[in-house]
Amino acid sequence: MNLQDSSFSPTVLEPTHETSQFSGLLIVSVIASAVGILFLLAPEMGWPLRIFVTTIILLTLKYWGSVMVLVAVQADLFFREPPRSAALQGVTGMLIVFLIVALLMFINRNRVLLKQAARRPLTSVVGLIVTAFRSEITFDSGKAMHEISRMLGATIRAMALLVGCVFVSRVLLGMLPNRRTINNDLRGWMLDESSVLQCSLLLTGMIAAWIVCHEISWRQLTRNQARLYLRSVFLTIHHADLRMVVRGRLKLRQRLDREKKQREAAAFACRTENLPEFRR
Amino acid sequence: MTGLARWLALPAIAGLYLGILREQAGLMLLSLSVLVWLLVEWLLFTWRVWYELRQLKFERSVNGRTEPSGILWAGRSVAVEVRLTSSFLGMGSIVQIRDVVPENMEVMDQMNDVTTRSRFHSAVFRYRATVLGAGQLHLPGFHIVMLDRQGFFRAERFIPQTQTFRVLPAFQQVGDPQPLVKRINSQPQHGIHRLQRSGMGSELLELREYVAGDPPKSIAWKVSARRDKLMTRQYESEVPVRLQLFIDGSIGTRTGGFGLRLLDQMNFVAASVAKAAISAGDPVGAMLFDERGLRRIPAATGDRGFHRLLDALSDFSVNPAPIPDRLTNRLIETAMGVAADQFPELLEGSVNHVPFLLFPISPWAHSRLRERYRLAAVIAQLYRLSPVKQLQLVYDDPLMATFAQHFLSQSGLSWMEPVVSIRNRGFHDGLARMEILSSALARAVSQARDNEVFVVFADLLECVPSLSHLMPAVKLVLARHHRVAFVCPSPTFLRPTAESTVSRSVAAEDLLLAAEQIRMRELAARLQFELRRIGATVSISGESGAIHLVLSQMSLARTGRMAAGGVR
Amino acid sequence: MMFLIREIAGWVLVAAALVVMRMGLNFALTSGSPKIVEASVVIFASLGLLRAGILLIRISTAARICKLDRQQDKSQ
Known part of the structure; x- marks a missing residue:
């Protein structure tokens, strides 16, 4: 492969010399951060069990990305977070959630790197890590600057996206009728008609937004897709009738074929019947 | 949405539900954040697909x-x-x-x-x-x-x-068509060869006694004076040598991967000998025959003639619509693979609906039927078939096989398994091939001139039992003093020799190859015996050996000798 | 024009489906005695309406794309 950019640096995703030297560091940091967060969970759990669970989750990172880490964190919250607790509300809660989701994103983004590392022999992976730690990294300053600025830009965009997501989630949660700070009692909430109405409005609004998004994306159909869709809708509506017609035709054809064969066999029998008997 | 996103969404939804039930703010916030993150990523991705792909x-x-x-x-x-x-x-x-x-x-x-x-x-x-x-x-x-x-x-x-x-087709430049060393007194015109038979050429063949009716200008006066009787100069004949190629394009020669087909071997030899003949100034014509019939390429010379021949060979090498045959799972899978490769947007579930199906109950059979529905929709869309025909594709196996083969053939794939399996039908028993080849030879003889070399490229090894049907035509060609060479390439690219019949190892593939070679060797021996007996030459390979055989026949035709030994 | 009418009809059906759905949600979330059976019937009906509306919108969009395409072919 030879991909060149006539006006900018190469855009091919194969790691450049500058970035490939950091792949060992990235692998280490993904594993370290995953191990770190997993070791923070369930402090009452015994060490052997903790190490076993952590190993299992680390082994799934290559295939499942951050799914098992999320499940572990959720399980920890489910069992350890007291109901109606105010500990994870407010800015602290948002910050913790932001860090967890950022970690999930970090693991997902480097899943390809983990897959590549899993395919290579262990010695070469260790070699990569050792190179990174021995500071044997060489730079072409121009390329390195470009790479650093690109990576920095990507990180800032990802952070902004995550901050937005957590903030929106907080606002949505605030709109849902489960604000224990206002209604400490479950019965109190059930009597709060305005919040019920707000909830149904929110759900309906979400469905409406979903439909609008889908319909906007639907308008990007190609001509062949549009034709195929119309054809397939027609076929779905008239499927039973058309299938009956087609099966009928096939049965008729099979019957005609069978009759033709029988006629031919009968004609052959007529011809052979008239032959003289074999005499010994 | 990939499996990863689905697996991430699942615990997030479950976590949100449990968080609401148990009123755990942290669990709710984390789960909802993940869901919102997925939603935002989806929106961004939709925008990218819409905007960036358009750019x-x-x-x-x-x-x-x-x-x-x-x-x-x-x-x-x-x-x-x-x-x-x-x-x-x-x-x-x-x-x-x-x-x-x-x-x-x-x-x-x-x-x-x-x-x-x-x-x-x-x-x-x-x-x-x-x-x-x-x-x-x-x-x-x-x-x-x-x-x-x-x-x-x-x-x-x-x-x-x-x-x-x-x-x-590829070709090989063979030898020097026009030797630089002058071996004769007068150089004939390009494409005209000295035929060592009496004629009106410029090179002296022999002197003989005058016979009444000889033209006076051919009397050798000095020799007549010396011998005291009238002697006549007998000149050599000068004739062009025409090369006539007969190329078989029946199913047997077209199966296999591109570059490995018998037709590719034949094309290579045909183009190489045509190049050599045209370089020597000899006109080259061709008769191309397959299930569709016979096509004649008139003899021509020069670069233009060569390129016209190559164009004809190229058009002839395009696989025609295959014969419909039984439907196999492999055929469906390959067609689905090609459709996914070249028409991925038509296989999307949102546009390619499959109607509700209760039967078959078995999940594998059910998924196979659904796959067939989707493939039928793609084929119907591409070939503008009616909805009834589209549904017929699902339930009518021969129709689906025909369209799937046609679709694969048009997508640039070589012919597949069901075509190879056809035996004892028409061309495969060899009779039809022998008949069409015989009629092509007879037609070529009727249009031939003095000195022609007929080169037959055909898959005759599989038709050895029906060879007797071809013999009259070959005898007719030889009786008219033309030369005939047969080139029968083998599918393994190996000349069936004694060495090739020895298995290299006890692996199943090598044993099979050896068994095939033994069968080929027997067939080749029988074919060579039958054809050489009547004076034709045979080559059981589609490589440089066959090219040299044809060229040696051409050089013999140019000299007018019957064999390399010098018999005229 | 037919496409436009069909599309408007589709959006009207979608809007109606959303209104009915909200009604159904209100049934389910009614304080005191949540009417689950009534809510499920109404939500089921709203899903049918939603499906019909979306189908109309999608068909009209696809048909419009096909027609535009045919017009472009003719003009070429």
């Missing part, structure tokens, strides 16, 4: 030419350059771009597949490929897979960028 433009040049059609040569390397232009305003999604190449093209090191980010202004990728067999090469376009950085979403598209090339 992506391609320009492909093959051997430096960007025209939609052109000419390539089989067996030669091709340089392909793809220039991409996009908008720098893109968000840098991961885009996997693959220039879809047909089976007739072998790409070196998978270099037609690149992964890039959509955020660039212009970029170029290059790769080299080898064209395998003569016929047609159709480059349909680019298969694009767009992914987000997290691996949550994936969209496949196909951007058509059609280029169609006529692929001319």
Whole structure:
């Protein structure tokens, strides 16, 4: 492969010399951060069990990305977070959630790197890590600057996206009728008609937004897709009738074929019947 | 949405539900944040697919030419350059771009597949490929897979960028057609050869006594004076030698991968001998025959004649619509694979609905039927079939087999398993082939001149039992003093010799190959015996040996001798 | 024009489906005695309406794309 950019640096995703030297560091940091967060969970759990669970989750990172880490964190919250607790509300809660989701994103983004590392022999992976730690990294300053600025830009965009997501989630949660700070009692909430109405409005609004998004994306159909869709809708509506017609035709054809064969066999029998008997 | 996104969404939804039930704010916030993150990623991805794919433009040049059609040569390397232009305003999604190449093209090191980010202004990728067999090469376009950085979403598209090339058969330059050493006193005109029989040429053949009726200008006066009787000069004859090629394109010669077909071997030998003959000034004609009938290419000489012959061979090498046969799972799977490669947007579940089906109950049979519905929809859309015909494709196996074969053939795939399996039908018992070859030989004899070399390229090894049907035509050709050479290539590219029949190892493949070689050797021996007995020459290979055999027959025809020993 | 009418009809059906759905949600979330059976009937009906509306919108969009395409072919 030879991909060149006539006006900018190469855009091919194969790691450049500058970035490939950091792949060992990235692998280490993904594993370290995953191990770190997993070791923070369930402090009452015994060490052997903790190490076993952590190993299992680390082994799934290559295939499942951050799914098992999320499940572990959720399980920890489910069992350890007291109901109606105010500990994870407010800015602290948002910050913790932001860090967890950022970690999930970090693991997902480097899943390809983990897959590549899993395919290579262990010695070469260790070699990569050792190179990174021995500071044997060489730079072409121009390329390195470009790479650093690109990576920095990507990180800032990802952070902004995550901050937005957590903030929106907080606002949505605030709109849902489960604000224990206002209604400490479950019965109190059930009597709060305005919040019920707000909830149904929110759900309906979400469905409406979903439909609008889908319909906007639907308008990007190609001509062949549009034709195929119309054809397939027609076929779905008239499927039973058309299938009956087609099966009928096939049965008729099979019957005609069978009759033709029988006629031919009968004609052959007529011809052979008239032959003289074999005499010994 | 990929499996990863689904697996992430599942615990997030469950966590949100449990968080609401148990009033755990942290669990709720984390789960909802993950869901919102997925939603935002989906929105961004949809926008990218809509905006960035629209901005992506391609320009492909093959051997430096960007025209939609052109000419390539089989067996030669091709340089392909793809220039991409996009908008720098893109968000840098991961885009996997693959220039879809047909089976007739072998790409070196998978270099037609690149992964890039959509955020660039212009970029170029290059790769080299080898064209395998003569016929047609159709480059349909680019298969694009767009992914987000997290691996949550994936969209496949196909951007058509059609280029169609006529692929001319490969040929080998053999020897020096016109020797520089002058061996005769007068050099005949280009393409005219001294035939050592009496005629009106310029080279003296012999002196004989005068016979009443000899032209007075041929009397050798000095010799007559010395011998005291009238002597007449007998001159050599000068005639052109015409090469007539008979090429068999029946099913047996077209099966197998491109470059490995018997037809490719025949094309190679035919083009090489035609080149050698035309270089020596001899006109070359051809008779091309297959199930569709007989096609005659008039004899021509010069570069234009050579290229006309190559064009005809190239057109002849394009596989015709295959004979409909039984439907196999492999055929359906291959057709689905090609459809996923070249028409991924038509296989999307949102546009390619499958009606509700209760039966069959078995999940495997159910999924196979659903797959067939989807394939039928794609084929019906491509060939503009009516909805009834579309449904008929699902329930009528022969119809589906016909369309699937046709679809694969048009997509540049070589013929597949069901075609190979056809035996004892028409051409395969050899009778039909012998009949059409006999009629072609008879027709060529009726149009022939004095001195012609007939070269028959045919898959005769499988038709040895029916060879007696061909014998009268071959005897007729030889009786008219033409020369006949048979070139029967073998599918394994191996000349069936005693060494080739020995198994190299006890592995099943080697034993099978050895068994096949033993069978071929027996057939070849019988074929050679039958044909050589009546004076024809035979080559059981489609390589340089066959070229030299035909050229030696041509040089014999030029000298007028019957055999290399010098018998006239 | 027919496409436009069909599309408007589709959006009207979608809007109606959303209104009915909200009604159904209100039934389910009514304080004191949540009417689950009534809510499920109403939500089921709303889903039918939603499906019909979306089908109309999609068909009209696809048909419009096909027609535009045919017009472009003719003009070429």
